[in-house]
Amino acid sequence: MERILSGLRPTGKLHLGHYHGVLTNFIKLQDAYECYFFVADIHALTTNYAVTGDIQSSVVQMLADWIAVGINPDKAAIFIQSAIPQHTELHTLLSMITPLGWLERVPSYKEKLSEETPSDLHTYGFLGYPLLMASDILIYKAHKVPIGEDQLAHLEFTREIARRFNHLYAPVFPEPQPLLTSAPKVPGTDGRKMSKSYDNCLYLSDPPDIISKKILTMVTDPHRIRRTDKGNPDLCPVYDLHKLHTPPDKRQEIDTGCRTAGIGCVECKKVVIEEINTLLAPIREKREKLVQQPELLTAIVEQGNRKASAFAAATIEEVKKAIRIIYDFGTTGL
Numbered sequence: 235m236e237r238i239l240s241g242l243r244p245t246g247k248l249h250l251g252h253y254h255g256v257l258t259n260f261i262k263l264q265d266a267y268e269c270y271f272f273v274a275d276i277h278a279l280t281t282n283y284a285v286t287g288d289i290q291s292s293v294v295q296m297l298a299d300w301i302a303v304g305i306n307p308d309k310a311a312i313f314i315q316s317a318i319p320q321h322t323e324l325h326t327l328l329s330m331i332t333p334l335g336w337l338e339r340v341p342s343y344k345e346k347l348s349e350e351t352p353s354d355l356h357t358y359g360f361l362g363y364p365l366l367m368a369s370d371i372l373i374y375k376a377h378k379v380p381i382g383e384d385q386l387a388h389l390e391f392t393r394e395i396a397r398r399f400n401h402l403y404a405p406v407f408p409e410p411q412p413l414l415t416s417a418p419k420v421p422g423t424d425g426r427k428m429s430k431s432y433d434n435c436l437y438l439s440d441p442p443d444i445i446s447k448k449i450l451t452m453v454t455d456p457h458r459i460r461r462t463d464k465g466n467p468d469l470c471p472v473y474d475l476h477k478l479h480t481p482p483d484k485r486q487e488i489d490t491g492c493r494t495a496g497i498g499c500v501e502c503k504k505v506v507i508e509e510i511n512t513l514l515a516p517i518r519e520k521r522e523k524l525v526q527q528p529e530l531l532t533a534i535v536e537q538g539n540r541k542a543s544a545f546a547a548a549t550i551e552e553v554k555k556a557i558r559i560i561y562d563f564g565t566t567g568l
Contacts, residue, residue, distance in 0.1 A: 238267040238413070239376035241274040241315065244292040248299040249435035250510070251428035254478055255417035259380060261304045263413075269310035270374050270542060273297065276315050276322065280363040281346075284353050297531050299438050302521035313538035315370065320546035325362070325369040327553060331398055332365055340364045341387050368392035371410050373546045378413040386412060404556035406549075418478060421471035425453045439521055442511045449475070449507050454499045455492075465492040465499075472503055479509040 240263075242256065263269055273293050279286070293314065300312065315321055337343065338361070347355055371379055371392050379389055389412050396407040421427065422434025429435070436448055452472050458465035467473035467489050476485050488505060491497035524530055554560045 235266075235268045236377040237270070237374060238263055238378050238380065239270045239272075239371050239374050239410075240380050241272040241277070241370060242296065243274045243278045244289055244296050245278075245430060246288070246292040247295040247437050247439050249428055249430070249437045250478075251417075251420040251422075251435070252299075253303060253438060254420050257300065257303045257305065259415050260300075260310070263380065264306060264309040267378070270376070270545075271300070271305065271310050271312050272318075272370070272538075272542070273314045274370070277363060277366065280357075280359045280366075281351065281353055281355065283357070283359065294525070294528065294531065295439075297535065298521045298524040299517075301524055301531070301534065302517045303438070307534045307537055311538040311541040312534055313542040314535060317535075317539045318373075318542050318546050320373055320543070320550045321366070321369055323550055324373050324546075324553065325366045327557065328365055328369055328372075328395055328399065329362065331402060332395065336391065336394065337361050337364060340391060364388055364391050365395070368395045372396060372407050373549050374542070375408055375549060376410045377408060378411050380413045380415050382415060382417060399553075399556075406552050406556050419474055420478065421474045423448050423452045425471040436510065438514060438517050440514070441518070442515075445511055445514070446507050449503050449510070450500065452503065454502075458492075458499065461498045462495050464495045467492050472499070472506060475506045475510070476502075479506055479513060 240260070242252075248257070260269070260271060273296060275289055275293060278289060278292075297312070301307070305312065343361065343364075346360075367388055368391060371389075372395070379392075381389055389410060393409045396409050400407060419427075422429065422432055423436070424432060424434045426432050426434060436445060440448070449472070454472055455465040455467070455470040457463070457469065467476075470492070473488070473492070476488055480488065484505065488497070488502055492502060551560065
């Protein structure tokens with residue numbers, strides 16, 4: 235099977251945007267590839283190095299969501315980046331051959347520097363995070379990496395690093411190929427993209443009454459002011475939720491009812507509330523058991539860490555042999 239590597243920064247509990255944009259893809263991939271899914275806690279330090287108090291709880295919350303939605307530790311290695319020291323070891327070794335200009339030209343580097351952030355990003359850690367990302371991928375000799383089109387520049391950087399190493403030393407690394415994934419539009423309660431920074435999320439762990447309360451206050455078609463006004467589902471973020479959660483026949487009824495003023499916005503919202511709560515009910519139940527029994531998560535992570543560590547250790551040995559920094563003084567002539 236071809237090998238896949240993907241990771242997420244630990245940002246705490248996950249929302250429906252993560253579910254449709256990342257997690258459902260992970261579930262499909264684990265049946266078709268040899269998968270390594272990791273918690274990118276070192277990456278979290280590249281921008282939040284001064285605020286680390288919430289990292290551990292964020293890791294627990296995110297892992298609980300992963301397992302609850304159906305990511306199977308018997309099918310995929312689920313591990314913690316910082317538990318595998320070969321990630322940073324390879325990062326150090328690759329930094330010796332990485333031209334500074336390659337890092338500075340990564341599109342997101344200057345874009346992020348221009349934004350207002352709580353932390354000073356004029357650090358080597360932030361400049362070098364594309365190389366750390368490359369090390370994450372190359373340490374497992376990943377054949378494919380699931381990404382969106384906006385991340386193609388990062389993967390091409392990884393491919394350049396692989397080519398440079400293979401040319402200078404030995405053909406150790408395959409050049410990873412993109413596995414392009416399209417993230418569906420998942421609106422938040424204010425109509426913008428669902429994001430924690432906008433405080434507009436529907437979380438996988440939200441209880442039914444909270445889901446109901448959030449959706450009932452959602453913005454709808456701005457032109458439909460009165461109950462008798464005809465609406466346009468194409469302009470309504472609630473209908474975007476219907477596209478993701480409501481069966482086609484029922485969704486068609488919603489579409490027609492909106493366009494003819496046959497149903498009101500509250501009635502429309504109640505339908506999608508029921509569909510979302512039906513989806514989340516088993517996820518909430520499994521998630522709660524995991525959070526209440528941390529030893530289960532510990533066992534899952536330890537299993538994944540062992541598998542990842544064994545593979546990463548073999549790759550590092552191969553890398554050092556290629557560079558010629560593994561020594562046997564008994565056979566080396568003076």
